[in-house]
Amino acid sequence: MADSSSSPSTSRSSTLALPDAELADGLFTLRDCLRWATSEFHLAGLTYSHGTDSAWDEAVALVLGALHLPWNVDPGVLDARLLPMERERIVGLVRDRISDRRPLPYLLGEAFFAGLVFSVDERVLIPRSPIAELIESGFQAWFPEEPPRRILDLCTGSGCIGIACAEYLPTVEVDLSDISQDALAVARENINRHDVGRRVRAVHSDVFDGLEGQRYDLIVSNPPYVDIRDLTTMPEEFRHEPALALGAGSDGLDIVRRILREARAHLSDHGVLIVEVGNSDHHLEAAFPEVPFLWLEFERGGQGVFALTAEELDAHAASFAQQ
Helix, strand or coil: CCCEECCCCCCCCCHHHHHHHCCCCCCCCCHHHHHHHHHHHHHHHEEEECCCCCHHHHHHHCCCCCCCCCCCCCCCHHEEEHHHCCCCCCCHHHHHHHHHHHHHHHCCCCCECCCCCECCCCCCCCCCCCCCHHCCCCCCCCCCCCCCCEEEEEEECCCCCHHHHHHHHCCCEEEECCHHHHHCCCCHHHHHHHHCCCCCEEEECCCCCCCCCCEEEEEEEECCCCCCCCCHHHHHHHHCCHHHHHHHHCCHHHHHHHHHHHHHHHHEEEEEEEEEEEEHHHHHHCCCCCHHHHHHHHCCCCEEEEEEEEHHHHCCCCHHHHC
């Protein structure tokens, strides 16, 4: 899990001591708001790990999101004057971001993943998996001639992985599964938002327990994988996310072990399992030193995503059964 933060500055006092109305009255243009928000974020020493990696990027995302402007808006709009209510909304969002340490996607109610917009709130993790790159390429490394026919997005959360698969692969059928009914409610919102209900369904399931008889050509999962040490030391921003979707035992592998044991029964004979384990990758290699996990590399960064074929799962089934 990425962690990027700014060190708070002591060179000046925060302007947030002023009332919102007074702050809004001093900001006229989009450029003013960007400069002011960036300064306050630097001063507050926020953590940026939910779609941005600096105070400036966070300010851009907040201001554009508050004004419902696209990320690639014409720079000429920077000097456009804002309405009082627009300035007040930006000031309120900046104050909430700093005082509550709530991640920006929760404040805005949406997040980007694989170039698509998804509804998010505190019922689900904020999308940030490097698996997005694999989706954008159509999983070509494993399916060079024909796309997978059926995909399972296991531990789906907001549904971003599975729905993005359906958007990039227009013939695929996708199941989104999760143990959390709250998460599935958000996933269904996103199914409707992207109008993919004819090919995507949400299924309540504790790992594979609710998927009896189902088989897939591809199983993709971003399950809970944070070990106890990382869980207790993570920045405050992450504590707004559902604990059920983060922690997975002392080494972060409680759910991953179940996936490795049970996935083969739900894969086609030429199927592939792709799982993100993040910083728990070293725990996984220590637990299964004989298993040839293929660790994937990503152009835009990210780590701890492995792939195993159905054949490899068969070859090491005895190892997975022992844990």
